[in-house]
Amino acid sequence: MARYEIFVTYKKGIFDPPGATAERALANLGYDEIESVKIGKYIQLEVADGPDALGRVREMCDKLLANPVIEEYRIQADEKDW
């Protein structure tokens, strides 16, 4: 079995309303160093071993887990126990 972590975020240039709200809130709390906040999704997948496992995970992202019109994603193979 293989484990994958997937991070989905908005593409550059796509306005992220929750991120913008967190950004303002942090600035209001006095964190003047804040330049930008992006809020995305974190997904954990457990996948049975098989040929082209990573390729198939990528396909899952393109098809369902992310919308390529507005989002991009990063896949990370993960060894540690969840």
Add this chain to the structure above:
Amino acid sequence: MRRAVKFGVVIFPGSNCEQDVIHATRLLGYQSEYIWHGDTDLRGFDAIVLPGGFSYGDYIRTGAVARFSPVMAEVARFAEKGGPVLGVCNGFQILTEAHMLPGALLRNRGLKFICETVPLRVERSACQWVDLAEGAVVNIPINHNEGNYICDAETLARMEDKGQIVLRYCEPDGTRAPGGSAPNGAFDDIAGVCNERGNVFGLMPHPERVCDADANGTDGRPFFTSIAALLAGLAG
């Protein structure tokens, strides 16, 4: 005698506006029947409506799961053959997720669920579901959390060129405020778009809720009567 135009209204798990569409279309004198999202037979239907709601709990993204419902492959085929398809609110979100319409719908800019009647400006478009004059203003309720339309500048330019921008949020007099008139932050005030051919139309406002003169007004009627007139004309 020619039979009445028949609308099919798809029910996904979590749809909640299907009865409104059935009521509106029957009130206007058309036939309309429900279609379960697991069905794959659209024979006998002249136009398909994907209603509002929260299909599959809006999980992953609004419309992201519903677009893979068995009926959707048939809806795509129906549209490819030129059949008219309307997506209202969650139905619009499903059509963008299915790539049957350009762009996507993000969370409202102010992070608030918005439920209010808003003025909309009719643009010059190829849309078969609208036969109102360019610049006409209609008042139709919106009721959503993810209606913040987005597409890239290139797509916007192409849509403008092909007449795919159908409705824009506006001020009551039909003008657009310099800072934008969209209560949800939609790009370029876009409230509804169609495909190049004009047979597939998606919008965030709910025209079916303003068809009954005894409830809220009749500004939504033209969307159903125009497609029905077009279909009747084709059949005649």
